[in-house]
Amino acid sequence: MSAEGGTAAVMRENDSLDLHAKDTIFGADFLADQDAVETFVKEAPGEVVQLEHWGCPWSRDPDGRVSVRSFGGMTADRTLFAADKTGFHLLHALFQTSLKYDKIVRYDECFLTSLLVDDGRVRGVTALNLYTGQVEVIAGKAVILCTGGGGRVFPFTTNAAIKTGDGMAIAYRAGVPLKDMEFVQYHPTGLPGTGILITEASRGEGGWLKNKDGYRYLQDYGLGPPTDKPTHRKMELGPRDILSRCHMQEYSKGRTFEGPYGHYVHLDLRHLGEEVINKRLPFVRELVHKYVGIDPVYEPIPVRPVVHYMMGGVSTDINARTPVEGLYAAGETACVSLNGANRLGSNSLTELLVFGSRAGRSAAEYARSQPAPQSARLSTLAADEQRRLDRQFLRKEGGRERIATIRQEMQKAMEEGAGIYRDEEKMQKTCMILRSLRERFNDIIIEDRGSIFNTEVTSALELDFMLDVAEAIANSALKRKESRGSHTRTDFPKRDDENFLKHSLAHRTADGPRIEYLPVTITRWQPEERKY
Amino acid sequence: MAEPTVTLNVTRYRPEQDRAPTNQRYTIPYKNDWVVLDALNHIKDQMDGTLSYRWSCRMGVCGSCGMMVNGVPKLTCAAFLRDYYPQEIRVEPLVNFPIIRDLVIDMSDFLDKLKSVKPWIIRKEEKPVSQGEYRQTPAELEAYKQFTQCINCMLCYAACPVYGLEPEFLGPAAIALGYRYNLDSRDQGRDQRQGVLMSHDAIWQCTFVGECSVVCPKDVDPAAAIQRTKVDTTKEWFQSVLLPWGQK
Numbered sequence: 001m002s003a004e005g006g007t008a009a010v011m012r013e014n015d016s017l018d019l020h021a022k023d024t025i026f027g028a029d030f031l032a033d034q035d036a037v038e039t040f041v042k043e044a045p046g047e048v049v050q051l052e053h054w055g056c057p058w059s060r061d062p063d064g065r066v067s068v069r070s071f072g073g074m075t076a077d078r079t080l081f082a083a084d085k086t087g088f089h090l091l092h093a094l095f096q097t098s099l100k101y102d103k104i105v106r107y108d109e110c111f112l113t114s115l116l117v118d119d120g121r122v123r124g125v126t127a128l129n130l131y132t133g134q135v136e137v138i139a140g141k142a143v144i145l146c147t148g149g150g151g152r153v154f155p156f157t158t159n160a161a162i163k164t165g166d167g168m169a170i171a172y173r174a175g176v177p178l179k180d181m182e183f184v185q186y187h188p189t190g191l192p193g194t195g196i197l198i199t200e201a202s203r204g205e206g207g208w209l210k211n212k213d214g215y216r217y218l219q220d221y222g223l224g225p226p227t228d229k230p231t232h233r234k235m236e237l238g239p240r241d242i243l244s245r246c247h248m249q250e251y252s253k254g255r256t257f258e259g260p261y262g263h264y265v266h267l268d269l270r271h272l273g274e275e276v277i278n279k280r281l282p283f284v285r286e287l288v289h290k291y292v293g294i295d296p297v298y299e300p301i302p303v304r305p306v307v308h309y310m311m312g313g314v315s316t317d318i319n320a321r322t323p324v325e326g327l328y329a330a331g332e333t334a335c336v337s338l339n340g341a342n343r344l345g346s347n348s349l350t351e352l353l354v355f356g357s358r359a360g361r362s363a364a365e366y367a368r369s370q371p372a373p374q375s376a377r378l379s380t381l382a383a384d385e386q387r388r389l390d391r392q393f394l395r396k397e398g399g400r401e402r403i404a405t406i407r408q409e410m411q412k413a414m415e416e417g418a419g420i421y422r423d424e425e426k427m428q429k430t431c432m433i434l435r436s437l438r439e440r441f442n443d444i445i446i447e448d449r450g451s452i453f454n455t456e457v458t459s460a461l462e463l464d465f466m467l468d469v470a471e472a473i474a475n476s477a478l479k480r481k482e483s484r485g486s487h488t489r490t491d492f493p494k495r496d497d498e499n500f501l502k503h504s505l506a507h508r509t510a511d512g513p514r515i516e517y518l519p520v521t522i523t524r525w526q527p528e529e530r531k532y
Numbered sequence: 533m534a535e536p537t538v539t540l541n542v543t544r545y546r547p548e549q550d551r552a553p554t555n556q557r558y559t560i561p562y563k564n565d566w567v568v569l570d571a572l573n574h575i576k577d578q579m580d581g582t583l584s585y586r587w588s589c590r591m592g593v594c595g596s597c598g599m600m601v602n603g604v605p606k607l608t609c610a611a612f613l614r615d616y617y618p619q620e621i622r623v624e625p626l627v628n629f630p631i632i633r634d635l636v637i638d639m640s641d642f643l644d645k646l647k648s649v650k651p652w653i654i655r656k657e658e659k660p661v662s663q664g665e666y667r668q669t670p671a672e673l674e675a676y677k678q679f680t681q682c683i684n685c686m687l688c689y690a691a692c693p694v695y696g697l698e699p700e701f702l703g704p705a706a707i708a709l710g711y712r713y714n715l716d717s718r719d720q721g722r723d724q725r726q727g728v729l730m731s732h733d734a735i736w737q738c739t740f741v742g743e744c745s746v747v748c749p750k751d752v753d754p755a756a757a758i759q760r761t762k763v764d765t766t767k768e769w770f771q772s773v774l775l776p777w778g779q780k
Contacts, residue, residue, distance in 0.1 A: 052665045055653040055716065057673060057680045064667030088593050089680065096651040096709070108643075131632065160589040193565065196591045260565075287591060290610050404577030448582040450546050453633040456581040 003087025004199035004283060006079035007051075007353070008346040009044035011068055015076040017041045024347060025525050027073045027239050028311075028340025029485035029495065031180065031503070034523040036318050036336040040347075040354050047353035048080055056093040057082050059280075069280075070204045071346045073239040073532075075232050079346040084199050084283040090349060107138060111458050112166055113389060115143065115174045115327065116373075116381045122174075122326035123373040126385040130458070133451025135389055137382040141370040142326045142363035145171060145314060146356065149332040152462075153470040154307040154419075155411040156261075158190050158197035164462040165469035167333040171314040172468055176322045177505035177516070179335040181469070182477035183311035183486050185343055186420055188243035190306030192261035196291055198284055198303055200345040202269060203236040205280050209243070210266045210300065211255040217265075221246045223532060233532050241342040241486040242532065244305035248420050259302065266300035273297075305420060309348060311339040311486065312476070315505060315518075320359030326366060330359040337503060340520075341485020392464075393457045399445040403459050406437050406444065410463075410470055413437075418474050423491045427478040434471045435512060441467060472506040475513040480504060497527050536562040538617050540571055542583065543624045545631050553631065556580075562617055568608040569597050572623070572635075585635035592749055595683030598690070599635050600624040605687035605747045626690040628699075639686055645702050646684075648728050649710030654721025672717040679712035679757055681750040688744035688754055694737050702734040704744035704754030711757040726765070735761050 010020050020041040025032050048066070052058055058066040059081050071079040082089035098104050110127035113135065117123065124139035150165025151157035172178050188209070189198045203209075206229060211217045216226045216235065223238045223246070230237050238246075247265060250256050256263040269277055269284070274297045277285055281296075288296050313335035320328045320336075331352035338351055410433075417430025441464065448456035482496035483489050501520055506513040537559050545553040558575045566574075569587055576583050587597040590609045597608045602622050613621070629637035659666065688704035695701045710729050714722045729735060738758045745755040 046661050049661050049665050053653065053659065053661065053718075055713070055718070057677055058665075060668055060670050060673050062670060064669045064672075066665055085593070085681075088683070092680070092682075096646075097653075099647045100650070100652045108640075160594060162588045194590060290592065402577070403581065446581070450548055450582070450633070452547055453584045453636050455576075455584045459576075459581075 003090075003349055004084045004197060005071060005201040005204070006069065006081035006086045006346045007048055007090070007349040008071065008074065008078050008344070009048045009080060009350055010041060010078055011045060011048075011066065011080065012077065015078050019075055020044070020078060022525060023074050024338065024344055025340070026530060027342055027344040028338075029342055029530050030497075030501065030522075030525075030527040031183075031337065031340030031484060031520060033318075033337050033521040034525060035521050036338050038523065039318055040338050040351065043354045043357070044350045047350065047357060051090060051093060051353065054093050054097045056089050059083060069201065070230060070232055070237060071344070072200050072203065072237050072243075073233055073344040074346070079201075079204065081201065084201050084281050087349060090353075110136065110138070111461065112147070112170060113461065114385050115170055115324075116378060117174050117324060118373075118377055118381065120325055122324055123378060123381070126382055128389065128457070128461075130453050133394070133454060135382060135386040137378050139373045139375070139378055141367035141373065142328065144320070144359045144363050145327070145329040145333050146331050146352070146359075147333045149310040149313075150466060150469045151307045151310070153410060153466045153473070154184075154414050155408075156190065156195045156304075156415070157307040158187055158195050159307070164466050166462065166465045167329065168313055168472075169465035169468040171322060171324075171327065171329065172472065172506070172508045174324055174327070175508075176324050176327065177315045177507050178469075178472045178476075179312055179315040179503050179505055179518070180337055180340070180476070181310070181312035181472040181506055182418075182480050182504060183339075183341050184307060184418065184473060185240055185309040185311060185486050186244035186305040187240055187308035188247055188305050189267050189301075189303040190308070191287075191291060192259055192264045192302055192304050194291060195306040196287055197306075197308070198267060198287070198301055199281070200240070202267060202281055202284050204230060205269075205276060206230045206272055207236060208268045208271070209236055209303075210268055211250050212257045212265070213255065214266075215255075217250050217255065218243065218246055221249065238532050239342060240308070240345060241488075244420055245488060247305050257302065262304065264302040264304040267303045268300040269296045270298065270300065309343055311335065311337070311341065311343055312473070316355075318358070319362040320355050321362060326363075326370070328359040328363045330355040335503075341487060393446060393460055394454075396444070396446045399443050401440050401444045403444055403456070403463055406441055407463050407466070410434065410437050410467060414470055414474070418470075418477050420488060422477055422487070422489050424478070424489075427474060430474045431471070431478055431512070434467065434474055438467050438471070468508065472508075472513050476504045476506050476515055479515045495530075501527060536618075538562040538571070538613055539620045540568075540575070541620055541622045542572075542575075542635070543631075544583070544634055545625075546582075546633060557620075562613060564614055566613045568599070568601055568606070568611040568613065568621065568623060571613060571621075572608065583635075584633050593683060595685035598626050598685045598687050600627060600690065605690035607685060607687070607749050610749060626686055628690050628692070628696045629686070637686070641699065642684070642686060642689065642703065642706065645706040646709060649702070649706050649713075650721060650725050650728075651709045651713055653713065653716065653719050654724060655718075656720050666718045668717050675717070676712050676715035679708045679715065679752060682709055682712075682752045682754075683750055685749065687747045687749065691743040691747040693741055693743065694739065698733075698737055700733040701737050702728070702731075704758065705752075707735060707761065708752055708754040708757040711761055714761075729761055730765050735765070738762075
């Protein structure tokens with residue numbers, strides 16, 4: 001919901017669906033399934049118009065059409081935006097419109113704990129009702145997971161606290177493989193410490209990245225030449241994975257600043273002037289003022305790469321179906337795959353609109369063909385889940401490990417072994433640490449015995465999910481012996497299409513993830529070298 | 533030299549064991565760049581796992597971490613310790629709401645009220661998506677944009693003296709959101725909303741104290757929405773009485 005920049009869709013005559021598809025596939029370093037990309041670009045314009053009809057306050061051109069702006073890795077202006085609070089406005093437009101429909105029942109503050117799967121089919125979910133502490137069965141002929149990503153497995157992330165990969169882990173436990181989990185996107189411009197996102201739109205509007213000498217360093221990494229006005233796909237409008245690596249290179253050359261939260265560079269907006277900043281980037285000004293105490297109209301903003309997005313997720317097909325019958329997933333939780341090895345900025349909000357809509361239609365169609373779940377069978381499954389939760393969490397006795405200690409050790413291991421630059425040795429170590437944290441997790445202390453709004457139990461459940469997601473990421477990364485998109489290995493610095501033009505699939509086993517592979521769908525764009 | 537510390541005096545209420553809310557003091561390391569939410573997270577992670585509160589985005593968008601800080605409704609993600617240090621900081625749940633537990637309030641009343649103002653686009657006839665967007669000029673957008681910024685954080689309800697006395701009062705955020713749709717050039721549902729907005733439980737109770745706009749972290753200015761709705765409504769009433777043949 002905190003997504004700031006915008007939503008990509010072809011809206012103008014000087015743009016085309018093929019261009020949007022090509023940018024997406026290129027940005028993905030050819031790991032995207034091209035049939036999914038073609039569907040995506042085709043359905044994107046209709047979905048953003050649907051949101052417009054539902055009241056989204058898109059920014060407008062003088063003639064009343066929705067405005068579009070440039071974004072990293074895109075060859076044309078195609079990013080719709082609602083100032084710099086696009087995700088927030090999408091969420092509230094959808095939420096408020098949902099209130100119109102009495103048939104939609106919300107289960108607010110029910111914490112999802114498992115999928116009910118019987119005879120290979122989804123029958124609903126179990127959830128911990130935070131108001132009562134009871135495990136409840138929510139029966140359903142079909143279930144759609146829309147739980148977002150899991151950036152919280154890393155120490156510095158733009159993601160909100162609830163982004164703990166719950167939906168991914170729950171599907172993984174129900175036997176659904178997690179696809180392409182090794183691909184984790186760092187956003188080059190987060191605030192040091194908090195990880196709060198400074199939107200890519202600040203570069204789309206013309207912001208500059210400068211090292212400690214005040215030099216626009218991106219020109220040294222093949223992204224130049226520098227121009228005063230932003231040029232599509234050049235300099236600060238290069239893709240996120242490349243910009244994040246450039247930052248790390250500058251750091252290794254000793255050309256970044258050093259602060260209490262480590263290295264950083266400057267994002268300079270001063271030359272844009274107060275009027276442009278107020279009109280197009282008001283939230284950037286507000287955030288930087290409130291959380292850093294400086295005004296970007298007069299001072300550059302300190303920024304560093306922070307974990308932003310997971311390209312991987314619950315393996316789905318073009319209709320948002322997972323391999324478990326009746327289970328669907330959409331958005332960051334899912335991996336269609338649209339984003340391949342690196343997502344382009346402003347494709348994710350569109351992805352959730354397009355595939356959210358497809359998931360809804362697929363699930364509705366499937367549900368119509370299904371009989372109502374048998375309540376006796378559901379009660380048995382739910383009783384099993386209640387016993388599991390009682391034993392492991394709600395009535396857990398003893399224990400020596402603090403939840404936060406294990407969480408912090410997991411985050412540290414992920415940054416060290418599964419960060420921007422990876423190698424065999426560091427990843428091996430991370431995988432081993434994660435295995436031992438899984439063991440130690442059995443020994444956590446839960447002091448809170450209350451039933452009502454027990455957030456110590458939910459913290460433990462979230463950590464349990466995160467450990468699964470972290471292991472899937474680290475082990476998938478270890479097995480991919482090449483560099484592609486966001487996955488950069490110093491020991492295998494080249495892309496290897498011969499052996500790795502394929503999706504990874506992590507399956508959960510008692511001994512950790514088992515990694516298999518799936519071919520990539522290529523329709524019209526043959527792999528070529530990815531140069532900007 | 534000893535590390536500087538600061539003390540938080542936090543409301544505790546566990547309905548299964550407490551008959552009424554109590555206070556608990558926690559002394560924690562003081563950090564210049566910490567906000568009250570960082571302090572609460574430190575307490576929960578390192579000292580007392582039983583403390584409950586809501587939070588998520590820590591950047592003023594999700595609206596879930598609102599609490600009373602030294603008696604003033606605040607987003608705790610944006611309330612810096614340095615603005616209170618070295619004094620003890622009092623942290624309480626938002627007032628005017630039932631407490632579920634500790635710092636967690638029950639906001640279901642607001643969700644019912646929000647729904648009652650029909651916060652969605654109402655059209656006499658819906659245009660098919662295939663016919664493209666509704667045109668809306670930047671000026672038309674500007675007319676309602678401010679009122680779209682509401683994050684439903686409930687600070688305005690905690691600050692509102694009328695809501696404190698009259699729980700039936702529709703309240704600042706719900707009125708502002710209803711008004712937002714009335715002002716949207718795409719909307720034709722004003723007649724359906726006016727009944728709720730004009731009812732005696734709603735805008736006429738507001739005495740224009742303006743506290744709601746003072747505490748709003750997003751400059752929504754709900755007090756302005758309430759006053760403008762009053763003016764519009766009065767104007768309409770005069771028009772309907774003085775110009776009964778419907779000139780407007």
